[in-house]
Each structure stands twice: as structure tokens, then as C-alpha cells.
Amino acid sequence: MDKRLLDMLVCPVTKGKLVLNENELWSSSASLAYPIRDDIPVLLESEARPLSSEEIETLKRLKK
Numbered sequence: 001m002d003k004r005l006l007d008m009l010v011c012p013v014t015k016g017k018l019v020l021n022e023n024e025l026w027s028s029s030a031s032l033a034y035p036i037r038d039d040i041p042v043l044l045e046s047e048a049r050p051l052s053s054e055e056i057e058t059l060k061r062l063k064k
Helices: 003-008 053-063
Strands: 018-021 024-027 032-037
Touching: 018 053
Parallel strands: none
Antiparallel strands: 018 024, 024 032
């Protein structure tokens, strides 16, 4: 994913930053993972899945 695009995208729920992790965009503020399908981010709350506690810890480490 293009870094400029990633910098412009925000979590639709909290308006917080998103972190790219493989084929998902993770929101630490909402604890949600948004899918990327065919290189297109699907930023719909109904399509997001909750982050597991392990993923939240990983996200905290990535943000450091």
C-alpha cells in the first residue's frame, strides 16, 4: 500500500491512525482490523473484526 495513502486514511469509528499489518489496517483506538481486498481498504465497521489481545500487544510494540 502506498505510504501517502496510508497517511491519509483514518479509522472511520475513532478517526485515529491506522497501521498496516499484512492484509489489514489495524486501529489501536478502536481495537479493530479492517480488511484490504484487491488492494482496496474496506473501511466499514461492519466489515472489521475485533483485534485479539495478542494483536493489541503487537500493535503497541509496532507503534514504539
